[in-house]
Amino acid sequence: MTQHSVPGEQRPANEGRKAAARNRAALVAAARDVYSEYGLDAPLSAIARRAGVGQGVLYRHFPDREAVASAVLEENVRQIEEAAAAEDADLPRILGVLTWHLTESAAFIGLLHADEADGPSSVPPYAQALSERVERALRAHLPDGHRLAAADDDLMIAVAMVSGAVTGPTREQRERRARAAWRLLGAEVGPVRPFAR
Template sequence: MSGTRRANKGPAAAAGNRAALLAAAKVTFSEHGLDAPLNLIARTAGVGQGSLYRHFPTREAIILAVFDENIVQLEALVADADSTLDELLSKIFDQLTAAAGLFELLQPADSSDPRLTEIIGRLYAILTEKLSDAACRGSIRADATAEDIFLAVGMLGALLNKTPERHRDSVAEKSWKLLLRGLRH
């Protein structure tokens, strides 16, 4: 993303602006944390702050939109009857490493926002769906639960949030392999 402002195309550009803002938010939150300046997201997306606030009036709105987009991708994967739990876990890992800061919010006990609770519920549902099908489960232990996977993802997210960016990819890869070893039989 260039960070240079695009020509104003008015309402016709709304969908493209929204997509650019979501992509910029993922990058910005990953690099600078959830408290990153919102104007940095707008600059990274190449749009004005007005466009940012038209689509996402609050910080929480853009964070929830990023989560929703990630969950939609996971739900699409799970909707494919041939998809496996390993593929789902791989996609979750990719999302986690791209935006580890967001996963800090996925702590059910801390969730007072019903929108976040709904997203957490959707994540549990797709994990439970793949875990309940022995053919999809693959090498994941029979006693592994959605809660176990959720906890593992949360632990990895917390670790990545404390890891300097230059080491994040290698730490993520090593940690993910360890977590998978614990989930497999």
């Protein structure tokens, strides 16, 4: 069948890479939401539906479940690093961004609970690398003498403790519990929100 153009009709532009980048960003945002609501075992089809794309698009970007979770984690860590690199960065603001990710992302909580107690092979290398990046971003703004700097691992133990406290069926409940945990640890938390570029 031959298609003829109709006078005045414009063909939609092929957005190529722009559409691919937009679809990937939508999939990462959708995965964060779906994981927050249903946990890491949520069906990938739910993520594709939430992003408004077909499963084929999801699989073009992410070959498997681990790749999707890894992309969410990478985005979370990138935002924390950007918050730490901002001109007005300070520990409370960075903790606010970190806390937002803790309340929004089940995958992120799992990363921060990664523990080498069961042996180094129990922690996936990408998770260990992301956890170290979070620690560097926070440590760069930790004031001298801060109680979270008393020992080398105190900072990440505190983060793991707060992430363990982030429970509850609503985001508001999770945020309230996270703020309470930081308060008990003597850490001030700024506005709980994602980092805005």
